[in-house]
Amino acid sequence: MSPTTRELIVRGARQHADRVAVVFGEKELTYAQVDRLSNRLAHVLGEAGAGHRRRVGLLVNNSLLSVPLDFACVKAGINRVPLNARLSVAEHVTMLTDTRCELVVLGPDLTDRARELAAALPQVVFLGLETSLDDEPSLLRRAENAPASLPEVPVEPDDVILTLFTSGTTGTLKAAQHTQASYAAICRNVLLNLFPATRDDVMLHAASLIHASGVFVLPLWLRGGRTVILSGFLPGAFLEAIPRYGATATTLVPTMIQMLVEHPAFETTDVSAMRRVIYGASPMPRPTIERAMRAWGRERFWQYYGQTEIPLCIAVLRPEDHDGARLAACGQIATEIDLRLLDEDGREVAPGEPGEIVVRGPSASAGYFAAPELTAQTFRDGWVHTRDVGVLDDNGFLFLKDRTSDMIISGGYNVYPREVEDVLLEHPAVREVAVVGTPDERWVEAVTAVVVVADGVEPDDELREKLVAHVAEKVASYKKPRTVVFRDAIPKTAVGKLDRKRLRVELRDER
Structure with a gap:
């Protein structure tokens, strides 16, 4: 039986007690301090009703307390539900309602959002991490008098400790469930394949720790490295932070790298200590990676x-494979991952032929929360159906060809056309709309709305601005159209569905 995530956290604290674990600005916490604080927070959360296997929303941005709070939840056996601060109130309400969260932990810079959510969800208790919405003491203040010992919780490997929202093929929110065992397996996956961290490593985090960036915290913790957290990503501040903290590794999405290479200090920044720039989440434009290299x-x-x-x-x-035609590949298969390419009938394709990528491995989640049909579609006989289409070459390099869904990846974030289309169709000026991704140097794919206006409506720049603003009011800002194109008609398939594939081709040819 492999160790649980909780066991790995305890092990790292025991092995590296006096070393600096977390840095935020001028503040530092040692491994022992993170360990004791996370224990205290775990006890306080339990006293507040956030006990073993309870789902708790986390409305927090990057801070010195990010790691202690996450570790507290794992130690207490809490199923944490991170809430991306960039999402809208309506999206947060849906996430909290769908997962039936009764408690939310909020960061001090998100009290205004928390008040809006509290008004919409009076049955939910909001607990301030450092501040409070009312006269109740903060969790940090309560933790001062809590036990520093590890809470006694009957943790099981299949306990869900993370319910992480992403979007479905129709734009419907879906929440992947990771367990004590699967999250520990993610740690092993990183150490084996991507980042064999050491006690000398210093990893710089500018992206939100609730996304892929946070996955690197536990591998570094287990090896005695240092996690340096920035409050957010600003190219200039990020470049200054590299030599300031002696960063040896970082993780970025392609849009961040694009913004960095455009910064005047990019080529003169001292990166002598930097050994790993890890990137993913969306396709990388070739000119960007070549310029960076x-x-x-x-x-x-x-x-x-x-x-x-x-x-x-x-x-x-x-x-060594960042060269020539292989720059278009996403790499070779990870050590403990099985991968197959299947045709539409579920049969393995011939070598060199495209097929849907299906994979299995110990880091796979335990399905989606409260979505049995979607779980059955995606998780079949131990295999995860990715809906991505790929090809394997003779040397085992995987090349992505297309997505079986119409998902747009813009700036490292998933945007699903149907969600944006539904919002646009609420506007009285819109008769018909199709949303697709179009190539963009900065965002990789730009959300582009092709609109047929209602009778008597003048399609002009003023209307473009109104439509973009309308979307921004309803959903996260990164989902709003960056381009609005007016047309007399939108191409359809033979059965009358929006033909997004044809539309993407037409827009590309027009460019």
Whole structure:
């Protein structure tokens, strides 16, 4: 039986007690301090009703307390439900309602959002991490008098400790469930395939720790490395942080790298300590990675391909393979991952032929929360059906060809057309709409809305601005159209469905 995530956290604390574990600005916490604080927070959360196997929403941004809070939840056996602060109130309400969360932990910079949610969800208790919505003491204040011992919780390997939302093929929110065992397996996956961390490593985090960036915390913790957390990503501040903290590794999405290479300080930044720039989450524009490698050296860049359902890496493109035609690949298959390519009838395709990528491995999630039909479609006989289409070459390099869904990956975030289309159709000026992704140098894919206006409506720039603003009011800002194209008609398939594939081709040819 492999160790649970909780056991790995306890092990890291015991082995590296006096070393610095977490850095945020000028503040530091040692392994022992993180361990004791997370124990205290675990006890306090339990006293507040957030006990073993209870789902608790986390409305927090990156901070010094990010790691202690996450570890507290794992130690208490809590099933944490991270809430991306960039999402809208309506999306947060849906997430909390669907997962039946009775408690939410909020960060001090998100009290306004928490008040909006509290008004919409009066049955939910909101617990301030450092501040409070009312006169109740914060969790941090309560923790001062809580026991520093590990809470006694009957943890099981199949206990769900993370319910992580992503989107379905129709834009419907879905929540992948990771367990004590699967999250520990993610740690092993990273150490085996992507980042064999050491006690000398310093990893710089600018992306939100609730996404892929946070996956690297536990591998580093287990090996005695240092986690440096930034409050967010600003290219200039990020470049300054590399030599300031002696960063040896970082993880970025392609849009971040694009913003970095455009910064005037990119080529002059001291990156002598930096050994690994790990990137993934969306396709990388070739001009961007080539420019980055020219400035910082090919030997620093590592690409991974994975999904929320089976993180972190299904395949890895190592630095030595960042060359020629292989730059279009997402890498070779990870050590403990099985991969097959299937045709529409579920049969393995011939070598060199495209097929849907299906995978299995110990890091696979335990299905989706409260979505049996979607779980049955995606998780079949131990295999995860990714809905991505790929090809394997003679040397075992995996090349992505297409997605079986119409998902758009913009700036590392998933955007599903149907969700944006539904919002646009609420506007009285819109008669018909199709949303697709179009190539973009910065965002990789730009959300593009093709609109047929209602009778008597003038399609002009003012209307474009109104439609974009309308979407921004309803959903997360990154989902709003970056381009609105007006047309007299939208292409349809033979059965009358929106033909997004044809539309993407037409827009590309027009460009």
